[in-house]
Amino acid sequence: MNYSEMDRLKRSRELIINIIEKKGRENLYDLTGLGGGFQIEESQKHLLETYVGPAIFSKELNDIGISHFGGNPNIHRAVGFNRTSAAIFSTIMALSNEINRVIHYLPKMPSHPSIPRSCRIFNIDYFESDNIDEVLDKIEENALTIITGATMDHEIINLDHLKEIISQCIEKNSLSFIDDASGARLRLLYNQPPALKLNVDLAVTSTDKLMNGPRAGLLSGKKELVDKIYNEGLKFGLEAQAPILAGMVNAMKNFKLEDLKKALDRAKNIDLTPLSSENIQYIRTPTGFALCLSERESIDLALKLLENYGIITIAAAGMPGASKTLRIDFCSKDAHRLSDEYIINAIIKSKKYI
Numbered sequence: 001m002n003y004s005e006m007d008r009l010k011r012s013r014e015l016i017i018n019i020i021e022k023k024g025r026e027n028l029y030d031l032t033g034l035g036g037g038f039q040i041e042e043s044q045k046h047l048l049e050t051y052v053g054p055a056i057f058s059k060e061l062n063d064i065g066i067s068h069f070g071g072n073p074n075i076h077r078a079v080g081f082n083r084t085s086a087a088i089f090s091t092i093m094a095l096s097n098e099i100n101r102v103i104h105y106l107p108k109m110p111s112h113p114s115i116p117r118s119c120r121i122f123n124i125d126y127f128e129s130d131n132i133d134e135v136l137d138k139i140e141e142n143a144l145t146i147i148t149g150a151t152m153d154h155e156i157i158n159l160d161h162l163k164e165i166i167s168q169c170i171e172k173n174s175l176s177f178i179d180d181a182s183g184a185r186l187r188l189l190y191n192q193p194p195a196l197k198l199n200v201d202l203a204v205t206s207t208d209k210l211m212n213g214p215r216a217g218l219l220s221g222k223k224e225l226v227d228k229i230y231n232e233g234l235k236f237g238l239e240a241q242a243p244i245l246a247g248m249v250n251a252m253k254n255f256k257l258e259d260l261k262k263a264l265d266r267a268k269n270i271d272l273t274p275l276s277s278e279n280i281q282y283i284r285t286p287t288g289f290a291l292c293l294s295e296r297e298s299i300d301l302a303l304k305l306l307e308n309y310g311i312i313t314i315a316a317a318g319m320p321g322a323s324k325t326l327r328i329d330f331c332s333k334d335a336h337r338l339s340d341e342y343i344i345n346a347i348i349k350s351k352k353y354i
């Protein structure tokens with residue numbers, strides 16, 4: 001069948017409603033890796049108010065957020081934004097009067113669009129590269145240096161490169177900022193230190209990535225800088241409100257690196273030969289695997305997986321424009337409720353229909 005993006009989204013939402021009504025949420029399995037978890041305790045509900053909520057949860061978020069980044073409460077602060085993109089935008093906006101350039105190193109191009117787009121709005125010259133020497137050469141006083149810890153496809157930075165860039169920033173008196181959206185946790189899995197232990201000025205992470213929290217951005221770094229950026233973000237409504245702050249705090253409290261390690265082991269060890277036997281091509285990713293299909297096949301298969309097996313993937317339920325790669329992510333909160341056999345069988349059986 002040939003779906004437009006909106007038709008696909010409508011269809012996947014119908015299928016989700018149908019399963020919830022007929023069989024219940026426990027028969028749906030979100031394997032997107034972006035669960036948007038919202039863990040809230042009964043005792044917290046009455047605090048989710050405009051002024052009471054932030055009083056309580058901003059303080060908790062500050063403490064736990066600093067520690068998530070390995071920072072020091074005497075030097076650092078942590079605050080919540082609606083999204084990682086909102087924190088990035090606020091940072092560039094707040095610094096736009098004192099910098100004339102953003103220099104961005106990533107382990108693999110391209111950047112998340114929020115960085116170049118924010119620069120364009122404030123007429124700031126933007127340079128990005130995955131060539132370390134090129135970037136080291138360009139670092140200068142009137143620039144903000146951004147470093148992506150792990151890309152959207154989970155390509156992870158080399159720790160020596162990261163350290164070299166930060167020491168060059170310190171030497172040249174250039175502000176440094178790690179976009180650690182998924183990297184804050186992925187880098188830990190590869191035995192790298194958390195961002196603030198590396199002496200950067202600022203770091204941001206998403207509580208939705210490799211963590212069961214809302215889609216929100218946690219910004220942390222030197223106190224004066226974070227205050228300035230937060231204050232700028234407030235003017236435009238980019239700051240997280242009480243319910244999101246509470247969801248962020250709870251996700252961080254419940255985060256266990258051990259659980260992530262288990263998910264990575266599962267991704268590494270899952271036996272995918274039954275897929276090859278059926279001529280279904282795949283590639284392994286750090287957190288799961290992806291099928292090599294055309295866009296059309298991906299969407300059709302993803303919708304079948306949802307309809308008949310309750311499996312939610314980004315290819316079926318993602319927003320218009322999201323990646324159409326059919327990807328299974330074992331860091332998802334529902335992954336532990338499904339066996340490898342169930343998932344592989346669901347793919348093989350559904351493939352026969354498309």
Ligand SMILES: *Cc1c(COP(=O)(O)O)cnc(C)c1O
Pocket residue numbers: 083084085086112114148150151152179181182206215216217
């Ligand atoms: C996901 C991601 C972002 C944006 O996060 P949102 O919460 O969706 O705004 C920015 N940078 C990187 C490297 C990301 O992976």
